[in-house]
Amino acid sequence: MNDSGFWAISRFFKIDVKDTIRAWTIGGFISGVTILVIVSILSMFQDVLPGL
Structure with a gap:
Protein backbone atom coordinates (compact mmCIF):
# COMPACT_ATOMS: atom_id res chain seq x y z
CA MET A 1 0.00 0.00 0.00
CA VAL A 33 4.64 -15.76 -13.06
CA THR A 34 4.64 -14.44 -16.64
CA ILE A 35 8.16 -13.06 -16.29
CA LEU A 36 9.32 -16.32 -14.69
CA VAL A 37 7.97 -18.32 -17.65
CA ILE A 38 9.54 -15.94 -20.20
CA VAL A 39 12.93 -16.03 -18.50
CA SER A 40 12.77 -19.83 -18.23
CA ILE A 41 12.00 -20.15 -21.95
CA LEU A 42 14.77 -17.72 -22.89
CA SER A 43 17.27 -19.57 -20.68
CA MET A 44 16.71 -22.72 -22.75
CA PHE A 45 17.99 -20.84 -25.81
CA GLN A 46 21.00 -19.13 -24.25
CA ASP A 47 23.51 -21.27 -26.20
CA VAL A 48 21.67 -20.80 -29.49
CA LEU A 49 20.72 -17.10 -29.49
CA PRO A 50 23.52 -14.54 -29.28
CA GLY A 51 23.27 -11.95 -26.54
CA LEU A 52 21.37 -14.07 -24.03
Whole structure:
Protein backbone atom coordinates (compact mmCIF):
# COMPACT_ATOMS: atom_id res chain seq x y z
CA MET A 1 0.00 0.00 0.00
CA ASN A 2 3.06 2.24 -0.13
CA ASP A 3 2.82 2.67 -3.89
CA SER A 4 1.53 5.82 -5.54
CA GLY A 5 0.02 3.76 -8.37
CA PHE A 6 -2.02 1.83 -5.83
CA TRP A 7 -3.57 4.99 -4.44
CA ALA A 8 -4.03 6.59 -7.85
CA ILE A 9 -5.99 3.58 -9.14
CA SER A 10 -7.94 3.32 -5.90
CA ARG A 11 -8.99 6.97 -5.88
CA PHE A 12 -9.44 7.40 -9.64
CA PHE A 13 -11.79 4.44 -10.03
CA LYS A 14 -13.36 4.93 -6.57
CA ILE A 15 -12.52 1.38 -5.45
CA ASP A 16 -12.27 0.60 -1.75
CA VAL A 17 -8.90 -0.36 -0.28
CA LYS A 18 -9.80 -4.06 0.20
CA ASP A 19 -10.70 -4.56 -3.48
CA THR A 20 -7.68 -2.56 -4.64
CA ILE A 21 -5.35 -4.74 -2.54
CA ARG A 22 -6.95 -7.85 -4.03
CA ALA A 23 -6.53 -6.59 -7.59
CA TRP A 24 -2.99 -5.32 -6.96
CA THR A 25 -1.94 -8.67 -5.46
CA ILE A 26 -3.45 -10.74 -8.28
CA GLY A 27 -1.89 -8.45 -10.90
CA GLY A 28 1.52 -8.70 -9.25
CA PHE A 29 1.27 -12.48 -9.07
CA ILE A 30 0.28 -12.81 -12.72
CA SER A 31 3.06 -10.50 -13.89
CA GLY A 32 5.62 -12.34 -11.74
CA VAL A 33 4.64 -15.76 -13.06
CA THR A 34 4.64 -14.44 -16.64
CA ILE A 35 8.16 -13.06 -16.29
CA LEU A 36 9.32 -16.32 -14.69
CA VAL A 37 7.97 -18.32 -17.65
CA ILE A 38 9.54 -15.94 -20.20
CA VAL A 39 12.93 -16.03 -18.50
CA SER A 40 12.77 -19.83 -18.23
CA ILE A 41 12.00 -20.15 -21.95
CA LEU A 42 14.77 -17.72 -22.89
CA SER A 43 17.27 -19.57 -20.68
CA MET A 44 16.71 -22.72 -22.75
CA PHE A 45 17.99 -20.84 -25.81
CA GLN A 46 21.00 -19.13 -24.25
CA ASP A 47 23.51 -21.27 -26.20
CA VAL A 48 21.67 -20.80 -29.49
CA LEU A 49 20.72 -17.10 -29.49
CA PRO A 50 23.52 -14.54 -29.28
CA GLY A 51 23.27 -11.95 -26.54
CA LEU A 52 21.37 -14.07 -24.03
